[in-house]
Protein backbone atom coordinates (compact mmCIF):
# COMPACT_ATOMS: atom_id res chain seq x y z
CA UNK A 643 0.00 0.00 0.00
CA UNK A 644 1.30 3.47 -0.80
CA UNK A 645 2.13 5.71 2.08
CA UNK A 646 -0.50 8.22 3.11
CA UNK A 647 0.27 11.89 2.68
CA UNK A 648 0.75 12.17 6.42
CA UNK A 649 3.16 9.28 6.50
CA UNK A 650 5.12 10.79 3.67
CA UNK A 651 5.37 14.12 5.48
CA UNK A 652 6.56 12.36 8.60
CA UNK A 653 9.12 10.44 6.59
CA UNK A 654 10.42 13.62 4.99
CA UNK A 655 10.70 15.32 8.35
CA UNK A 656 12.64 12.41 9.74
CA UNK A 657 14.94 12.55 6.79
CA UNK A 658 15.62 16.20 7.34
CA UNK A 659 16.51 15.43 10.93
CA UNK A 660 18.82 12.61 10.00
CA UNK A 661 20.60 14.90 7.57
CA UNK A 662 21.45 17.32 10.30
CA UNK A 663 24.49 16.73 12.38
CA UNK A 664 26.27 14.68 9.76
CA UNK A 665 29.89 15.58 9.51
CA UNK A 666 31.90 16.38 6.48
CA UNK A 667 33.38 12.92 6.47
CA UNK A 668 30.03 11.53 5.46
CA UNK A 669 31.47 11.03 1.98
CA UNK A 670 34.16 8.54 1.22
CA UNK A 671 37.19 10.34 -0.15
CA UNK A 672 38.16 9.51 -3.72
CA UNK A 673 39.51 6.08 -4.47
CA UNK A 674 43.27 6.26 -4.61
CA UNK A 675 45.54 4.93 -7.29
CA UNK A 676 46.27 1.29 -6.69
CA UNK A 677 44.41 -0.82 -4.19
CA UNK A 678 41.63 0.04 -1.78
CA UNK A 679 39.79 -2.60 0.20
CA UNK A 680 36.15 -1.89 0.95
CA UNK A 681 33.25 -3.48 2.69
CA UNK A 682 29.85 -2.62 1.21
CA UNK A 683 27.11 -1.85 3.69
CA UNK A 684 24.00 -3.96 4.01
CA UNK A 685 20.59 -2.51 3.04
CA UNK A 686 19.90 0.50 5.25
CA UNK A 687 16.13 0.04 5.10
CA UNK A 688 16.04 -3.50 6.42
CA UNK A 689 16.82 -6.84 4.86
CA UNK A 690 14.46 -6.37 1.93
CA UNK A 691 15.92 -2.99 1.07
CA UNK A 692 18.41 -2.01 -1.58
CA UNK A 693 22.15 -2.40 -1.40
CA UNK A 694 22.75 0.82 -3.27
CA UNK A 695 20.87 3.98 -4.11
CA UNK A 696 20.55 5.33 -7.62
CA UNK A 697 20.78 9.06 -7.95
CA UNK A 698 19.66 10.83 -11.10
CA UNK A 699 21.24 14.00 -12.33
CA UNK A 700 21.51 16.26 -15.34
CA UNK A 701 24.58 17.89 -16.80
CA UNK A 702 28.27 17.39 -16.35
CA UNK A 703 30.78 17.93 -13.68
CA UNK A 704 30.52 21.65 -13.36
CA UNK A 705 26.88 22.15 -14.14
CA UNK A 706 25.45 19.21 -12.33
CA UNK A 707 21.93 19.40 -10.98
CA UNK A 708 20.01 16.62 -9.32
CA UNK A 709 16.86 15.43 -11.03
CA UNK A 710 13.73 16.42 -9.16
CA UNK A 711 12.48 12.85 -9.50
CA UNK A 712 14.99 11.81 -6.88
CA UNK A 713 12.60 13.27 -4.39
CA UNK A 714 9.07 12.62 -3.23
CA UNK A 715 6.69 15.53 -3.55
CA UNK A 716 5.34 16.35 -0.11
CA UNK A 717 1.91 17.16 -1.49
CA UNK A 718 1.31 14.24 -3.80
CA UNK A 719 3.47 11.51 -2.36
CA UNK A 720 4.84 10.95 -5.87
CA UNK A 721 8.21 11.83 -7.35
CA UNK A 722 8.58 15.56 -7.92
CA UNK A 723 8.12 16.74 -11.47
CA UNK A 724 11.39 17.62 -13.12
CA UNK A 725 11.60 20.64 -15.39
CA UNK A 726 14.72 19.35 -17.04
CA UNK A 727 13.24 15.91 -17.79
CA UNK A 728 10.23 17.64 -19.28
CA UNK A 729 12.40 19.84 -21.43
CA UNK A 730 14.27 16.78 -22.62
CA UNK A 731 11.02 15.09 -23.52
CA UNK A 732 9.78 18.14 -25.36
CA UNK A 733 12.91 18.08 -27.51
CA UNK A 734 12.26 14.54 -28.70
CA UNK A 735 11.61 14.39 -32.39
CA UNK A 736 13.00 17.85 -32.94
CA UNK A 737 15.80 17.30 -35.41
CA UNK A 738 17.21 20.82 -35.35
CA UNK A 739 20.84 21.01 -34.38
CA UNK A 740 19.89 23.22 -31.49
CA UNK A 741 17.52 20.60 -30.12
CA UNK A 742 20.08 17.86 -30.54
CA UNK A 743 22.74 19.88 -28.81
CA UNK A 744 20.47 20.77 -25.95
CA UNK A 745 19.32 17.16 -25.57
CA UNK A 746 22.90 16.08 -25.20
CA UNK A 747 23.49 18.68 -22.55
CA UNK A 748 20.49 17.90 -20.39
CA UNK A 749 19.64 14.21 -20.65
CA UNK A 750 19.17 12.38 -17.41
CA UNK A 751 22.04 10.28 -16.15
CA UNK A 752 22.48 8.16 -13.09
CA UNK A 753 25.11 7.29 -10.57
CA UNK A 754 24.97 5.15 -7.49
CA UNK A 755 25.67 5.65 -3.82
CA UNK A 756 26.94 2.94 -1.52
CA UNK A 757 27.69 2.56 2.16
CA UNK A 758 31.33 1.60 2.50
CA UNK A 759 33.92 0.99 5.19
CA UNK A 760 37.58 0.77 4.28
CA UNK A 761 40.03 -1.83 5.55
CA UNK A 762 43.62 -1.61 6.59
CA UNK A 763 45.47 -4.24 4.69
CA UNK A 764 48.82 -5.67 3.72
CA UNK A 765 49.78 -6.70 0.29
CA UNK A 766 52.03 -9.72 0.03
CA UNK A 767 53.02 -11.28 -3.27
CA UNK A 768 49.94 -9.77 -4.85
CA UNK A 769 47.70 -11.15 -2.13
CA UNK A 770 45.63 -8.82 0.01
CA UNK A 771 45.48 -9.48 3.71
CA UNK A 772 43.01 -7.42 5.73
CA UNK A 773 44.43 -6.41 9.10
CA UNK A 774 41.61 -4.30 10.48
CA UNK A 775 39.15 -1.51 9.87
CA UNK A 776 40.58 1.77 8.65
CA UNK A 777 39.66 5.12 10.15
CA UNK A 778 37.18 6.66 10.58
CA UNK A 779 35.83 3.15 11.35
CA UNK A 780 32.37 3.96 10.15
CA UNK A 781 30.29 3.81 7.03
CA UNK A 782 30.73 6.57 4.49
CA UNK A 783 29.10 7.15 1.14
CA UNK A 784 30.93 6.07 -1.97
CA UNK A 785 29.66 7.53 -5.20
CA UNK A 786 30.16 5.55 -8.39
CA UNK A 787 29.36 6.59 -11.91
CA UNK A 788 27.02 4.53 -14.02
CA UNK A 789 29.62 2.40 -15.70
CA UNK A 790 31.34 1.20 -12.56
CA UNK A 791 28.05 0.81 -10.82
CA UNK A 792 27.24 -2.12 -13.06
CA UNK A 793 30.47 -3.84 -12.12
CA UNK A 794 29.63 -3.49 -8.46
CA UNK A 795 26.06 -4.62 -9.00
CA UNK A 796 27.29 -7.74 -10.75
CA UNK A 797 28.62 -8.93 -7.42
CA UNK A 798 25.04 -9.20 -6.20
CA UNK A 799 24.07 -11.40 -9.10
CA UNK A 800 26.55 -14.06 -8.08
CA UNK A 801 24.91 -16.90 -6.17
CA UNK A 802 28.17 -18.07 -4.64
CA UNK A 803 28.48 -14.94 -2.53
CA UNK A 804 25.01 -15.49 -1.11
CA UNK A 805 25.54 -19.02 0.10
CA UNK A 806 26.14 -18.02 3.70
CA UNK A 807 23.75 -15.12 3.86
CA UNK A 808 21.14 -13.38 1.78
CA UNK A 809 23.05 -10.21 2.47
CA UNK A 810 25.92 -11.66 0.50
CA UNK A 811 29.14 -9.70 0.62
CA UNK A 812 27.47 -7.05 2.79
CA UNK A 813 26.73 -9.34 5.71
CA UNK A 814 28.49 -7.79 8.73
CA UNK A 815 29.45 -11.22 10.07
CA UNK A 816 29.96 -13.47 7.08
CA UNK A 817 30.33 -10.99 4.28
CA UNK A 818 33.44 -10.34 2.24
CA UNK A 819 35.84 -7.54 1.53
CA UNK A 820 36.16 -6.17 -1.95
CA UNK A 821 39.43 -5.13 -3.46
CA UNK A 822 39.15 -2.12 -5.74
CA UNK A 823 41.97 -1.22 -8.05
CA UNK A 824 42.21 2.17 -9.64
CA UNK A 825 44.47 2.59 -12.62
CA UNK A 826 45.11 5.49 -14.92
CA UNK A 827 44.33 9.11 -14.44
CA UNK A 828 41.58 11.50 -15.31
CA UNK A 829 39.96 10.43 -18.53
CA UNK A 830 41.72 7.08 -18.56
CA UNK A 831 40.77 6.11 -15.04
CA UNK A 832 39.72 2.50 -14.75
CA UNK A 833 38.51 0.50 -11.82
CA UNK A 834 38.23 -3.17 -11.27
CA UNK A 835 36.62 -5.00 -8.42
CA UNK A 836 37.46 -8.34 -6.93
CA UNK A 837 35.68 -10.06 -4.09
CA UNK A 838 38.15 -11.34 -1.50
CA UNK A 839 36.57 -14.67 -1.15
CA UNK A 840 36.88 -15.50 2.52
CA UNK A 841 33.82 -14.71 4.60
CA UNK A 842 34.64 -12.78 7.77
CA UNK A 843 33.15 -10.15 10.07
CA UNK A 844 33.79 -6.47 9.38
CA UNK A 845 35.77 -6.44 12.59
CA UNK A 846 36.99 -9.36 14.70
CA UNK A 847 36.22 -7.15 17.68
CA UNK A 848 32.54 -7.65 18.31
CA UNK A 849 31.85 -4.30 19.97
CA UNK A 850 33.72 -2.48 17.22
CA UNK A 851 31.67 -4.37 14.66
CA UNK A 852 28.45 -3.33 16.40
CA UNK A 853 29.55 0.29 16.50
CA UNK A 854 30.30 0.24 12.81
CA UNK A 855 26.96 -1.36 11.99
CA UNK A 856 25.21 1.51 13.77
CA UNK A 857 26.75 4.03 11.39
CA UNK A 858 25.03 2.67 8.29
CA UNK A 859 23.70 5.68 6.38
CA UNK A 860 20.13 6.04 5.18
CA UNK A 861 20.88 6.73 1.55
CA UNK A 862 17.25 7.53 0.76
CA UNK A 863 17.67 10.52 3.03
CA UNK A 864 20.81 11.69 1.27
CA UNK A 865 19.45 11.72 -2.25
CA UNK A 866 17.54 14.86 -3.10
CA UNK A 867 16.54 16.78 -6.16
CA UNK A 868 17.75 20.27 -6.90
CA UNK A 869 15.22 23.02 -6.33
CA UNK A 870 12.97 24.10 -9.19
CA UNK A 871 14.91 27.36 -9.31
CA UNK A 872 18.20 25.55 -9.69
CA UNK A 873 16.78 23.27 -12.36
CA UNK A 874 15.41 26.21 -14.26
CA UNK A 875 18.69 28.08 -14.03
CA UNK A 876 20.48 24.99 -15.31
CA UNK A 877 18.06 24.69 -18.20
CA UNK A 878 18.53 28.30 -19.11
CA UNK A 879 22.29 28.02 -18.96
CA UNK A 880 22.32 24.89 -21.12
CA UNK A 881 19.92 26.49 -23.58
CA UNK A 882 22.32 29.34 -23.88
CA UNK A 883 25.20 26.94 -24.40
CA UNK A 884 23.32 24.95 -27.02
CA UNK A 885 22.36 28.16 -28.74
CA UNK A 886 26.02 29.07 -28.99
CA UNK A 887 26.74 25.73 -30.59
CA UNK A 888 28.16 23.90 -27.64
CA UNK A 889 26.49 20.62 -28.20
CA UNK A 890 28.41 17.64 -27.09
CA UNK A 891 28.22 16.65 -23.54
CA UNK A 892 31.85 17.26 -23.05
CA UNK A 893 30.64 18.86 -19.90
CA UNK A 894 32.09 16.24 -17.70
CA UNK A 895 35.49 15.82 -19.23
CA UNK A 896 36.15 19.33 -20.32
CA UNK A 897 34.76 20.90 -17.25
CA UNK A 898 36.98 18.72 -15.23
CA UNK A 899 40.02 19.86 -17.07
CA UNK A 900 38.97 23.37 -16.66
CA UNK A 901 38.66 23.09 -12.98
CA UNK A 902 41.95 21.33 -12.55
CA UNK A 903 43.82 23.84 -14.64
CA UNK A 904 43.87 27.53 -14.02
CA UNK A 905 40.30 27.80 -15.16
CA UNK A 906 40.70 31.05 -16.98
CA UNK A 907 39.80 30.72 -20.64
CA UNK A 908 36.92 28.43 -20.07
CA UNK A 909 34.50 28.62 -22.92
CA UNK A 910 37.02 29.13 -25.65
CA UNK A 911 39.13 26.27 -24.54
CA UNK A 912 36.13 24.06 -24.34
CA UNK A 913 34.91 24.55 -27.84
CA UNK A 914 38.38 23.96 -29.16
CA UNK A 915 38.40 20.46 -27.76
CA UNK A 916 36.19 17.55 -28.64
CA UNK A 917 33.14 19.62 -29.43
CA UNK A 918 34.82 21.79 -32.02
CA UNK A 919 33.87 19.65 -34.99
CA UNK A 920 30.34 19.53 -33.83
CA UNK A 921 30.31 23.23 -33.51
CA UNK A 922 31.51 23.98 -36.99
CA UNK A 923 29.03 21.80 -38.74
CA UNK A 924 26.19 22.74 -36.48
CA UNK A 925 26.56 26.44 -36.68
CA UNK A 926 26.35 26.28 -40.44
CA UNK A 927 23.20 24.27 -40.42
CA UNK A 928 21.42 26.16 -37.71
CA UNK A 929 22.14 29.58 -39.10
CA UNK A 930 18.80 29.73 -40.86
CA UNK A 931 16.30 29.33 -38.08
CA UNK A 932 17.36 30.19 -34.62
CA UNK A 933 20.64 31.92 -35.17
CA UNK A 934 19.32 35.43 -34.75
CA UNK A 935 17.37 34.86 -31.61
CA UNK A 936 18.86 35.38 -28.24
CA UNK A 937 19.23 32.48 -25.92
CA UNK A 938 16.50 33.93 -23.78
CA UNK A 939 14.06 33.93 -26.64
CA UNK A 940 14.89 30.37 -27.51
CA UNK A 941 14.44 29.42 -23.94
CA UNK A 942 11.07 31.12 -23.80
CA UNK A 943 9.91 29.28 -26.87
CA UNK A 944 11.07 26.05 -25.44
CA UNK A 945 9.25 26.73 -22.24
CA UNK A 946 6.08 27.30 -24.20
CA UNK A 947 6.38 24.00 -25.98
CA UNK A 948 7.14 22.43 -22.66
CA UNK A 949 3.93 23.62 -21.19
CA UNK A 950 2.07 22.22 -24.12
CA UNK A 951 3.92 18.95 -23.81
CA UNK A 952 3.39 18.54 -20.13
CA UNK A 953 -0.37 18.47 -20.47
CA UNK A 954 -0.38 15.24 -22.33
CA UNK A 955 2.49 13.96 -20.36
CA UNK A 956 1.96 10.61 -18.70
CA UNK A 957 3.94 8.78 -16.10
CA UNK A 958 7.45 9.65 -15.21
CA UNK A 959 8.88 6.21 -15.71
CA UNK A 960 8.84 6.79 -19.41
CA UNK A 961 11.21 9.66 -19.07
CA UNK A 962 13.49 7.67 -16.96
CA UNK A 963 13.68 4.89 -19.46
CA UNK A 964 14.47 7.24 -22.26
CA UNK A 965 17.06 8.95 -20.18
CA UNK A 966 18.85 5.76 -19.42
CA UNK A 967 18.59 4.54 -22.98
CA UNK A 968 20.32 7.64 -24.04
CA UNK A 969 22.79 7.21 -21.36
CA UNK A 970 23.62 3.73 -22.49
CA UNK A 971 24.09 4.95 -25.98
CA UNK A 972 26.37 7.64 -24.76
CA UNK A 973 28.30 5.31 -22.60
CA UNK A 974 29.06 2.95 -25.41
CA UNK A 975 29.66 5.55 -28.03
CA UNK A 976 31.93 7.77 -26.09
CA UNK A 977 34.52 5.97 -24.11
CA UNK A 978 36.36 9.07 -23.21
CA UNK A 979 33.42 10.63 -21.55
CA UNK A 980 32.68 7.48 -19.70
CA UNK A 981 35.91 7.17 -17.93
CA UNK A 982 36.12 10.79 -17.03
CA UNK A 983 32.68 11.00 -15.60
CA UNK A 984 33.45 7.90 -13.68
CA UNK A 985 36.28 9.55 -11.95
CA UNK A 986 34.55 9.12 -8.71
CA UNK A 987 36.87 11.11 -6.57
CA UNK A 988 36.33 14.39 -8.33
CA UNK A 989 32.71 13.78 -8.89
CA UNK A 990 32.28 12.94 -5.32
CA UNK A 991 33.94 16.02 -4.06
CA UNK A 992 31.54 18.02 -6.08
CA UNK A 993 28.50 16.15 -4.98
CA UNK A 994 29.41 16.32 -1.37
CA UNK A 995 29.64 20.06 -1.78
CA UNK A 996 26.27 20.00 -3.34
CA UNK A 997 24.63 17.88 -0.77
CA UNK A 998 26.22 19.79 2.02
CA UNK A 999 24.16 22.82 1.28
Ligand SMILES: [Zn+2]
Pocket residue numbers: 700708709710711724725726727728750
Ligand atom coordinates in the same frame (compact mmCIF):
# COMPACT_ATOMS: atom_id res chain seq x y z
ZN1 LIG B 1 15.07 15.26 -14.27
